[in-house]
Amino acid sequence: MKPSRYSARIEEIRDLAPNIRELTLSLVDPDHRTFHFLPGQSIAVEIEPTHAQVSSVRYYSLASPPSHATRLTLLLSLADQGDGATYLFEQSEGDMVQFHGPHGTLHLRATEQKNILFVATGTGIAPFLSMLSAILETTPAYVIRLIWGLRSERDVYYQEELQALADTNPCFSFVTTLSRAQSTWVGETGRVTDVVARLPSVEDLAVYVCGHRTMVQDVTRIVRAKGHCPIYHEQFSKSQKHGNDGV
Ligand SMILES: Cc1cc2nc3c(=O)[nH]c(=O)nc-3n(C[C@H](O)[C@H](O)[C@H](O)COP(=O)(O)OP(=O)(O)OC[C@H]3O[C@@H](n4cnc5c(N)ncnc54)[C@H](O)[C@@H]3O)c2cc1C
Ligand SMILES: NC(=O)c1ccc[n+]([C@@H]2O[C@H](COP(=O)([O-])OP(=O)(O)OC[C@H]3O[C@@H](n4cnc5c(N)ncnc54)[C@H](OP(=O)(O)O)[C@@H]3O)[C@@H](O)[C@H]2O)c1
Incomplete structure (x- = not known):
């Protein structure tokens, strides 16, 4: 099944360390007000073509749990200073981002190990x-x-x-x-x-x-x-x- 596309407003930006930023996204699209995912999964954020030569996406894991289905937290590193991280670090509170998902194979399993x-x-x-x-x-x-x-x-x-x-x-x-x-x-x-x-x-x-x-x-x-x-x-x-x- 193809992942859905979502619009989100950047509610809060917190600088945690040099080149490390926490972004809190709030879902605003009336048709997609909640986002369902497994703990550990990621989203694909659309990067504006002005930064990337062609429109592209970068994947970011959700740091928040699935119970927070309307407010999602991302943790970003600017270490590589590539198109994706640079684009996201240039955004301000109130700006909109688009993403699709959920993605990713790294998620919590119900393991028999304790x-x-x-x-x-x-x-x-x-x-x-x-x-x-x-x-x-x-x-x-x-x-x-x-x-x-x-x-x-x-x-x-x-x-x-x-x-x-x-x-x-x-x-x-x-x-x-x-x-x-x-x-x-x-x-x-x-x-x-x-x-x-x-x-x-x-x-x-x-x-x-x-x-x-x-x-x-x-x-x-x-x-x-x-x-x-x-x-x-x-x-x-x-x-x-x-x-x-x-x-
Ligand atoms: C499932 C998944 C989850 C992820 N979750 C997170 C997360 O939670 N937080 C996070 O910070 N990151 C995460 N990442 C990494 C993230 O998706 C990006 O890869 C990261 O932000 C770097 O992207 P960028 O566009 O800034 O850099 P890129 O454009 O990918 O470039 C990376 C480096 O390569 C160099 N480079 C690019 N193209 C060339 C070229 N043609 N020749 C030479 N050098 C080049 C750039 O200058 C830069 O130094 C995740 C990745 C995956 C796959
Ligand atoms: N779902 C996902 O797949 C997902 C989610 C989030 C992030 N990521 C990835 O995680 C990375 C995060 O990058 P970052 O800049 O925040 O930090 P980072 O490069 O992951 O972390 C730096 C630390 O890793 C150590 N390190 C490097 N190579 C090592 C090795 N072989 N064994 C043990 N330790 C090693 C470094 O030690 P030294 O100082 O000795 O070099 C340093 O302490 C990115 O590549 C991102 O794509 C993936």
Whole structure:
């Protein structure tokens, strides 16, 4: 089935760190006032032709849970300074964007494993925020651990929100690890792969991985070497790789 096309107004913009921005979208089209998706799925945002040479789309994971069907949160990185990110960073509150969806193969599964491990770098945390919120809205049947990799202190965000979730939900814990920490950081240092390598076992564990492409490969290899368990990550289609996928 072809995904539907939606119009949304940018309700709120929050700068979380240099080159990292949170966008809250509000659905305005009377025919499409709610958006249904699975926790972890993404949308394809249309990029204006003035930025891209031809009209194109870029995919962004929803960081909000499906229960927020009229207000959607995106987490954007400007790191690559390509057409898509530049276009979205130029938008202001009140501006309109068009998107279609839902898309994506990375979504929460009803696994028989009782332990969930989320491994993310950078904005790869977005789908896990959606999944985490969705799980914690129910009586959680899982023990959830998040390992999140960022570069240095200036890149750190969402720590208070994650700590508040950990404080109020004993089933959830997280570690943020910095690969290029300066002297002020008192937390974990190194890459997420270093933390994953120290896992004692993958028994009764389902692993979800999202972020830097080589990190996904490396984490998969490390987990596989420890034993058999399900590992979920985005399966990229040809159109997603090239950023072109017309409505
Ligand atoms: C399912 C999915 C979910 C995603 N979710 C998120 C998310 O939640 N948040 C997020 O920030 N991103 C997410 N992404 C990535 C996002 O879709 C974009 O790829 C990202 O924003 C970069 O797009 P861009 O247009 O800015 O850069 P692009 O135009 O794709 O360019 C990327 C880099 O390549 C360079 N480049 C481009 N074309 C050429 C060329 N011809 N020759 C040499 N260099 C070139 C650019 O200068 C830039 O440095 C997701 C991707 C997928 C597939
Ligand atoms: N659904 C999806 O598929 C989805 C959703 C959201 C985001 N994304 C993707 O996630 C990425 C986010 O980019 P970002 O700029 O925010 O951050 P990023 O590049 O993902 O994260 C930077 C961190 O990743 C580390 N890293 C790089 N390669 C690694 C490896 N092989 N093993 C372990 N750690 C590694 C870096 O360590 P060093 O400092 O040592 O290099 C640094 O700490 C983008 O590529 C985006 O497309 C995908």
